[in-house]
Amino acid sequence: MKLGIIYRVLVAVILVSAVVLGASDWVARRVQQQALWIRVERNALLLSETIKNSTQRAMLLNEREMVHGIIEVIGRQETLQKIRVLNKEGKVIYSPDRELIGTTVDKHSEACDACHAGGNTASSEVPKGRRTREFVDATGIRQLGVINPIKNEPSCWQAACHVHDRNQSVLGVLDITVSLADVDREVAHSRRNTFILSSLAIVVLSLLLWAVFQRLVGHPVTELLAATNAVAAGNLDYRIPVRRNDELGDLAASFNEMTGRLADARNQVYQSNKLASLGRLAAGIAHEINNPLTGVLTYSSFLLKRAGDDEETRHDLETIVHETKRCRDIVRGLLDFARQVPPKKALLDVNEIMLRALGIIDNQLKVQNVVVTQELAGDLPRIQADPNQLQQVFINLLVNAADAFDDGEDRRIVVATARKNRDGKDMVEIKVTDTGKGIPEKNLTKIFEPFFSTKENKGTGLGLAVVWGIVSEHGGVITVESKVGHGTTFTVLLPLSVPMTSADASER
DSSP: OOOOHHHHHHHHHHHHHHHHHHHHHHHHHHHHHHHHHHHHHHHEEEEEEEEHHHHHHHTTTTHHHHHHHHHHHHHSSTTTEEEEEEEEEEEEOOOSSSGGGTEEEEEEETTTTTTTTTTTOOOOOOGGGGGGEEOOOOOOOOEEEEEEEEEHHHHHHHHHHSSOOOOOOEEEEEEEEEOOOHHHOOOOOHHHHHHHHHHHOOOOHHHHHHHEEEEEEHHHHHHHHHHHHHHHHHHHOOOOOOSSSHHHHHHHHHHHHHHHHHHHHHHHHHHHHHHHHHHHHHHHHHHHHHHHHHHHHHHHHHHHOOOOOHHHHHHHHHHHHHHHHHHHHHHHHHHHHHHHOOOOOOOHHHHHHHHHHHHHHHHHHHTTTEEEEEEEOOOOOOOEEEEEHHHHHHHHHHHHHTTTOOOOOOEEEEEEEEEEEEEEEEEEEEEEEOSSSSOGGGGTTTTSSSTSSSSGGGOOSHHHHHHHHHHHTTTTTTEEETTTTTEEEEEEEEEOOOOOHHHHHHHH
């Protein structure tokens, strides 16, 4: 089964959370157990001191029954499992359990090891760390044992009731055993509660993280996946809404830019293929009809000269000659279109080519009362391009601009050059702007298609298609901006460094 990125992240977070919470729980439990043990040990030691102090007076008076009574009363406490008072020989002299009285404890047992460590002579001083011992009884319950030496104090060896040797340091030992069952139950309960709380915290954290990841990562990734599937299916117009200002938002914006460039590249490839196909078709058609067309024009012109004063015949022949010449111009345009050759690039000045193109159509512009304004950059770098083809591009754009005016309009054309940076590449920008009638928005996507013209019967519809082909062959791009009633701007961008084409390579 395929796991999504959200679930993979959640599994990783759950594992990390479990490790962190488990380690924290272990440390907390260790600290809690240590603190609990210190408290239990301190209470047991305090209880031992209490029993010893409670029986001290009765022992000095040698009131054995009173001592037995005190020990029996204290021994009724639920947690106290055993109370024994041993003399120096290890014999039990007092205990709530009457069966233990008179029994002797082995000096090598764990209860006597603290006092008799390293030998059989009891020590008067038992370190605090050795006064307690932990062990498990026969029933499997943990027990805490406390030994408390009964020292031979002056009140003992000076008493008249029973005199002890003043050189004897220890008279006996008070040994009590406290059950740790309640402590173990409390620890187990705390451990169980901690485990439940930790598990609940992991579940709640996982749900919250799932909701957050689903919103912050899951939805954008799903949108991106849907977008890639749409693009893979051929829909290059698909766009992802950019709603965020972060890496995923940048990714969506980059995706949209990528699909836009792919769409442009696809259109360019489509346009190039269409131009190539139309070029081959145009060449065939032009060659087929050129000779018959020449014959029609020759004979109609000859008949026109012999028409004499017959106005009706003359008018018909003039119409034939005019339309035949128009067909000849179309055929010539088809031949020019079909004969597009790879550019012969040389290092040239774009401004110089633009001035040459303006000089060629200067008379036509003057006849049409068109004023040209030049805004040519003085520091423009030279580029590698075919001067003849580039001049053809400029002439076509200028002629189209000159034909874009209606009667009575302000007839102005602005030509401008500049150095631009596009997508990190240095390029030369050429703009041809007119103040004419403009192009309807619905036609802007069609003007570079062969045989599409906005000049009605005045044009062949091949000029801009040829321009597009030349600019593309030079590694550049051409765009158009237009608004009806406000004019049109054609922008040509040519790279400063043009990659060598396959045609160039074959020529070399």
